[in-house]
Amino acid sequence: MTSLTGLTMAAALDGLAKKEFSSAELTAAYVKAMEQARHLNAYVTETPDQALAMAQASDARRAKGEAGAMDGVPLGVKDLYCTKGVLTTAGSHILDGFTPTYESTVTQKLWDAGAVMLGKTNLDEFAMGSANITSYYGKVESPWRKAGDNRPLVPGGSSGGSAAAVAAHAAIAATGTDTGGSIRQPAAYTGIVGLKPTYGRCSRWGIIAYASSLDQAGPMTRDVTDAAIMMGVMAGFDAKDSTSVDIAVPDYRAALEGSVKGLRVGIPKEYRVEGMPAEIEQQWQQGIEWLKAAGMEPVEVSLPHTQHALATYYIIAPAEASSNLARYDGVRYGLRVEGDSLDKLYENSRAAGFGAEVKLRVLIGTYVLSAGYYDAYYLKAQKIRTLIAEDFRKAYEQCDVILTPTSPSAAFAIGEKMDDPVAMYMQDVFTVPANLAGIPGLAVPAGLSADGLPLGLQVLGKAFDEETVLKVGRVIEKAAAFSARPSFLAGE
C-alpha cells in the first residue's frame, strides 16, 4: 500500500470516506513528514498542535456524516495569508511578531470545508521573487537534484515553500498566490500542478498585498484533479473584496470528465523567445501533439504585445507595491526602529525591516509614480497593459485555450542568476502576460529536462473559464504520465 503521504488529495478523501484511515492518522503522518523535510526550509511556522486538533474535529464531523469537500486534508498555507492567532510573516522582517486577529477569506473557506492546517509556508519576501531566495526566514531548497549533481536547486518563487512542501510530500497540497507567475513557475520547477485563477475568482481579503490589480490566490497540488477539488473550495464571491466577482462557482471536478474534441488550442508565435533551450521547445511541440491526439485543433495565434509584458509588469507591480507597502511604518504592526522624529522612525523601521529586493521594487515604484515620470512610465505601462489584454481577447476569437511553456528553463542552482535582476525577472516571461490580462493559467508537469528536472506546460484560458483550462490540463497530464519523483521525499 502507498504510504499515507504518497496519496493524492482525491485518494486521501476516498480513504477517509471509506474509513481506511482517520484524519488524525493522516495528519500525524504529515506532521512527521514536515519534520523530516525541515532541511528544505519549506515552512516558516509549523502548527502541529493546531493540525492535530483540527484533524480530530474533522474525524468527529465525518463520524456524524457532516464531512465537507476537503474534510481532513492537511494543507500548507503560504505565509502571505493572514491566519487568526498564527504568526504571519510575508517572509519579511518588518512583520516581526505579526499575529493576525482575523482569518483570510480563502483560508476560512478551506477550514469551513474541513481542511487541516499544517503550517505556514516560506515565500519570497512579500512574494517578490522567482527563486525563493529573498525570504527573511532563509532560502527554500527544492527537493529535486540534477542528475549527477548534488548542488541545491531553487524551488522557484514566490510560492517556493508551498511548491517544495507539496513536491516533497510534506503537505497534500498548499495555497499559493500568483502576481506574475508565483504559483505556476514554482509548480513547473518542482513537478507539481499550480493554478492561477482568473482575477476576481478568489477573494484577496486577508492576503497580504503585493500588487493588488495582479494578485490572485490559487491551489498548488499533486495533480490536476486535486487542483479542481481545491479550486472549488477556494473560489467564490466575497463582499469584503470589491474586485471579487459575483458569478457562480462551477463543479470543476465534474468538468474534468468532459471531452476536449474539437477545441482549438492557440499557439502564440511570439513565444519562441531568443535563447530558449531546445528541450523547452521540444516539450512544447510534444504538448501540441498530445492535444492533437486528443482531438484538439492547433491554430497559430498572435500576441504581438506580449514581448513587452515583462517590462510593463516591472512598472505596474512595483508601482502598486510601493503604495501597498507604505503601510509598514513601524507604528501599526511589526518591527519598529526608533528615531528622533516620526519621519526618522519610518525611515529606520523600513530600512531595517525590508530586504534588498523589496527596497529595489519600492524604489522602482516610487520613481515611476513620482511627479514628472508618471506619464512616461506608469501611464504608458497601463496603456500597454490594455493592448496586451486586447491581444488575448482577439486570440480567443480563434481559439479556446492557449498552450505555452511555463518557464524558459528548468530550475537553476541556488546562487545562479543573482547578480542581474533582469536575468532573474526573465523566469516569468511566459507567466506574466496572464496576470496583466487577468486570465487563468495552469502549470502542468509534462516531462524532464536532459538533467532530469521537471519541465512544465502552461494552459491559458478565457476569463472565468477555469473549467476548460483544467480539462485540457488533465489531457496533458494523462498523456505525459509524469511519474518522476524528486531526490528527497518525506514519509517514504
Added chain:
Amino acid sequence: MSMDKATVANIARLARLKLSDDELDLYARELSGIFGWIEQLQAVDTGDAEPMSSVVERLLPEREDVVTDGGIQEDVLANAPDAAHGYYVVPKVVE
C-alpha cells in the same frame, strides 16, 4: 538610462527608506540597468489605448452606507509595537 546617486537618494526619501552610501551605489547601478531595459516601452505605439487600472470590467459594487464592523479597538492595536490608552504611540510630532 543612467540613474545617479542623487536621484536614488531623492526617491529613497520619498519612499521613507534610509539607505547607506553603499546601498545608494548598488541601487543606482541596478536601477540604471532596469530602466535601461524598461526603456523599450517608449517605442510602443499605444495609439488611443485607454490606461488599464483593473481587468475587472464592471463598476465597483455599491452597498448601503452603514456600519458593518467595529468595536474592535483591542484587535486593531493588538500588533502595535507601542500602544497606550487605546492609541498608537509615536514620537512627538508637534513641538
